[in-house]
Amino acid sequence: MIIHISNMYKFYGLKNNRVSALKHISLDIASGEMLSIMGPSGSGKSTLMNILGCLDRPTSGVYEFKGRDISNLNDNELAVLRNQYIGFVFQNFNLLSRSTALANVELPMVYAGIAAGKRHNIARELLDVVGLKDRMNHYPNELSGGQKQRVAIARALVNHPAVLLADEPTGNLDTRSGTEVIKLFDTLNSIGVTVVVVTHDSDVAVQTRRIVYIRDGEIVSDVSGSSIKKDQKILPYEIRPGVLGFDKPHEWNGRDGF
Ligand SMILES: Nc1ncnc2c1ncn2[C@@H]1O[C@H](COP(=O)(O)OP(=O)(O)O)[C@@H](O)[C@H]1O
Ligand SMILES: [Mg+2]
Incomplete structure (x- = not known):
């Protein structure tokens, strides 16, 4: 298991205002899985994603990442883990509007102290992977929603993440662009x-192989395999497996804070 969570709780606020955002969550995710988390608004999905992605800590319970208990790591230790293993994609893309697609993808590498020539090359290659080779010098307002999200995905891949976490990545996209984004995740x-x-x-x-449903902070169902229908359409653009070197050890690790 790359992720093992057992009897996890997350509370926000103090006594009288205390909100139980997550309650006795137990969840195992194997390396190489692809799963969706569904649930009504306010059910705790983002809270869970933030904890999975080491942006936040559980109040209690077990969280093991790659077999290591990380529930008590400090902020710096969590940041190191995040920079080594996690990529994030958000509903609102979180792109810098005054930077080109290329500069947006380069940004985490700027923070990580990667030399300019090297980070240009990596960013170009990643934009090629997500099908945006011919849009590298465009600004976000010159791109469609689907293209913006693909820039954000390219940016999320710069640290060769073992785990990609996407919080409502298709929430602002039309059906067709949303499908392309999910196909990209699939690839x-x-x-x-x-x-x-x-x-x-x-x-x-x-379109994923497993669906976990959350309601009021609790997992109410977890289904996988043949009970889920799989759509087999082909990507609208070509992806070259291996181009990112996912099988290689991490070539560099970002610094804290990206
Ligand atoms: N930083 C916070 N402080 C206090 N309450 C929060 C905070 N973040 C989320 N919550 C509360 O926790 C619950 C779960 O929220 P969230 O994880 O954002 O749900 P979802 O992503 O499923 O909409 C909600 O009741 C929400 O109001
Ligand atoms: Mg949310």
Whole structure:
């Protein structure tokens, strides 16, 4: 298991205002899995993603990442883990509007102190992987929603993440762009990336191999395999497996804080 969570709770606020965002969550995710997390608004999906991605800590319970108990790591230790293993994609893309697609993908590498020539090359290659080779010098407002999200995905891949976490990545996209984004995740998954997608959209969820439902902070169902129908359409653009070197050891690790 790359992720092992057992009897985990997350509370926000103090006594009278205390919110139980997650309650006795137990969840195992094997390396190489692709799964969706579904549930109504306010059910705890983002809270769970933030904990999975080491942006936040559980209040109690076990969280083991790659077999190591990380529930008590400090902020710096969590940041190191995040930079080594985790990629994030958000509903609102979180791109810098005054930077080109290329500069947006380069940004985490700027923070990590990668030399300019090297980070240009890596960013170009990643934009090529997500099908945006001919849009590298465009600004976000010159790109469609689907293209913006693909820039964000390219940026999430710069640290060769073992786990890609996407919180409602298709929430602002039309059906067709959303499908392309999920197909891209599927391709990344097929070359070894563990993918966790939060979605409201059952059309998105059925494209993964496992669906975990959350309600009021609790897991109420966890289905996988043949009970989920798999759509087998082919990507609209070509991906070259191996180009990211996912099978190689991490070539560099980002510094704290990206
Ligand atoms: N930083 C926070 N402080 C206090 N309450 C929070 C915070 N973040 C989320 N919550 C509460 O925790 C619950 C779960 O929220 P969230 O994880 O964002 O749900 P979802 O992503 O499923 O919509 C909600 O009741 C929400 O209001
Ligand atoms: Mg949310």
